[in-house]
Amino acid sequence: MFEEQSYEAIMERMLERIPDDIDKRENSVIWNALAPAAAELAQSYIWLDQVFDLVFADTAQGEFLDRRAAEVGITRKAATSAVWSVEVAPEGIRIPIGSRFYIDSLYFQYQSDGTLKCETTGAVGNGNFAELPLLSLDNIPGLESVIFGELKIPGQEEEDDEALYERYLMRARREAVSANKAHYKKWAEEVEGVGRAKVFPLWNGEGTVKVVITDGNFDVATDLLVNKVQEYIDPVPGEGEGQAPIGATATVESAKWKDVEVSVSVELKMDYSLEDAQQEIEEKIKSLLKSLAFEENVIRMSAINDILYHADSVSDYADVLINGESKNLPLQDIEIPRLGQVNVIEQA
Template sequence: EGGIERTPATKAVRAGEFTAGITIPPGSRFFVDNLYFQYTGGGTLECETAGEAGNAGISGQNLLPLDTIPGLEKAVVRDILIPGREEEDDNSLRARYFTRVRREAVSANKQHYKQWAEEVDGVGRAKIFPLWNGAGTVKVVITNANLEPASDILIKKVKDYIDPDEGQGEGQAPIGAAVTVESAVWKEIEISASVLPELNSSIDDVKAEIEKGVLNLFKKMAFEENTVRLSQINNIVYNSASVSDYADIKMNGAAENLVLSDVEIPKLKEVTILEQTR
């Protein structure tokens, strides 16, 4: 009714490392760890399986070529350039539906630019900065589908979709709009605490449980909140089943809230746990 369709699963794009100086025909197929990839040119590989399967931790593994490629002696899969994403869930679909029917994203307003950026395959969230460099300028800052900094390939995809020829109206953006697309940047955060584990729990159990809670918090916060609150970390430690008592929780060495810049997303660098004595 509203012209909104569920976004299908997308395929992961990864970098590949191959024998120097040889030509690999686009469409050449490779196999690794029960996954098939096709070479798409420029040293990139696209997973044939849509969804998060292509995001697997296979970086550094050897690729088995399924086609004869003269001179190929080295074929290694490398980092994820554009993460694969599962089919859109109901909550996301519902949110986009209400954005459309309430006409929140219209006439190239901020919400419209956000919508354009986030409908590009591989983009997770976008933040819009109007008039950032004078009249007619718009900056779009994006994360990838895993809510991490975006690759150059993904940045180019968004730029080409919204404003491929600056100001000419050849993309989604109107004539006269000069659009700049950039990646979000990490803000590394170290968590430390003094903890008394439960009798049947170890320090390793405590650390793993706190890490899991903090990672979930940071993923939810990406481009949604600009302040990591000490109370949020306290709640994670307090609600950890492996923790009996705790004290002296700090972020980056200080017992205070941590404010992110407009383009930063939080990244857990390390959790340091000092064990209390009974």
């Protein structure tokens, strides 16, 4: 907005106000007296331009976006902790709630529901710990071993600016009101550990609502997470004990997997191996499928072709198939895609 207010432009305007019979050449007394003030004014215009970006929600960042969101009752989601199931030996031994366990510089606390919650928030607690033993930091008589089961609720990093801005817009535009579809979606995604939610009104008759969720990694949600969302939205069907209004019966379910296989014939660029191409293509397709979860109901050939076209390891490609066919792959409303296999063949 203030790009034209440069040091040179300000200095020129200031010198124009000086009578011509006074020496105002560069390095003259007047010029040297005005130059520092012109520099400070130019810097002030730069700061003022930044201030305009920070006061409007679409360009605000960090704490300034937090303050705009707070005006409509929205707060940034804090980082959350990973929750794991555990296998304890001997079976039936009593472990005090709050008992601490250790693995790979991470500490976990035993919860009342028999799970372990990571003391460190964020995705760090989502590591490949399945079937690994933990070290107990407390003296628990009779305890022989505690072994990780499965990741029940993935830990999530603090909500980023883009996601916060989307929730701000939903509230500011009053899209989520009076228990409409957007309101149910908002309620579900407020629960710690939920990634995305999709709402199906009147799915089983009048007054019924189905909410289908993914976890924070946009994967199929565990029963533990589904139950948490159910308790938050509608713990007693129709009674209005949760967020859902009286008379509405909400049912929460997890999304379902749709396995996806991709095959392609490629011509490799120099200095790249078939393994390089396989790894690059797999990683990019996985990222694509994550982004599609509950956002799109189809996996498009054009999206796969775009990945192959821009792949660093691929010079040319042909014979692209998704689940054995050279056409778009539709997804059902409750399905989220999961990459099963990528078959990359080198052209002869």
